Structure formats: C-alpha cells, structure tokens
Amino acid sequence: NAGVTQTPKFQVLKTGQSMTLQCAQDMNHNSMYWYRQDPGMGLRLIYYSASEGTTDKGEVPNGYNVSRLNKREFSLRLESAAPSQTSVYFCASSDRDRGLEKLFFGSGTQLSVL
C-alpha cells in the first residue's frame, strides 16, 4: 500500500521557471493538502482540497496554484518560481469530512530556486 506518493523528490529551478509537483493517494481520502516546511517554521498550509472539485487557500497561497485532478491526485504549480519558494513541500491526505483529521503525508519534494 503506497499511501501518499509525491514526485519529484528533488528539483532545482532557476528564478522565473515553472514546474508542477505531483501528488497521488491510494487511500480513497476525500481531503488533500499541500504544505511547505522551512527551517524553524514548522509546516505551513499552502492550499487544500476538501473534496474532488474544490480547492481553498491556506496560510501561504501566494505564488502557487493547485488542481484537484480527480479524487486521487492533487497537483501544486509554481508559475514563476522565486528564491523564497525554496523549501520542502509535503502533500497529505485525510478523511476529514468523516471526522478523521489525521493526515497522512508523502515523503516530500525538496525544491531549490536559484
């Protein structure tokens, strides 16, 4: 059982380049999330999707867009990468709408923007 799978694991971009981080879960969860993790800052929510077809902004959405492609997949796009977006990105899923807030995380994508 794979759980939450993220790709790529590592990525280096130049300022202004674009890229999409992919995430898929096989647990039939309705809710999916994108977090970023910076040293000393904990995990901060970028965007989330409570169910297929809906997305909402989190704490730090600026510079990002998301797509809930179907129930399994939730992608995060950086249209014009900036050095401030250098971070580790985590995708997560949960069954929050059934009162189960426990998040299951992927292994992360380490992104460097030069």
Add this chain to the structure above:
Amino acid sequence: GESVGLHLPTLSVQEGDNSIINCAYSNSASDYFIWYKQESGKGPQFIIDIRSNMDKRQGQRVTVLLNKTVKHLSLQIAATQPGDSAVYFCAESTPFYNQGGKLIFGQGTELSVKP
C-alpha cells in the same frame, strides 16, 4: 491568528530514560490535537492523537496528556530508544464548522537520544 508553539526546541535524553515533549496552544476552540514524528529526510508520521473531551490517551510507549485549563499538550515517550530520535510536531484543529478544521502545526522539538 492562533498559533501552536513548543516550550523546548531541543531535547537530549539518555537511552532508556523517559522523554517529555511539551506544546502550548492558544486557540481555546481547538478540539483535536495530534503528534507527529519526522525523521530526517522523511515526511511526518502520525504518533498519537487526542480529542478535547479526553485528558489522557495512551499508545505503545507513548502517552499524550491534554490540560485544557492551561492550554497545554505533552507527549511522553517511555524507555526512549535511539530510533526515537527525530523532530516531533504537535498540531491542533478547530471544529469543521469553524475555520475549516485545518491542522495548524507547531515549530517542532528535536529529540536526540544518546546511547
């Protein structure tokens, strides 16, 4: 906005001792709390959770204590092992109808276990 914070950013313990990691929260409306363990280069892993109608919950070698009066949460690890070395995060969530029920994470405490 509300925040979740940790009293101690680092904790060093001897193998076999008990560890206590503390967490303060400020949102009195939070009704669900959770602890995660994150090893280097990996995503956070669920350890244990607790709802606000409880003050204690036990798992395998771990216990979470909730003191709503002082808005304090703690994670106790019994007989700490080298494999417990990691960063531990607490997180809180408000009810779904209030702020969407999203998990808000603290900054983390790094636990180092000396053999």
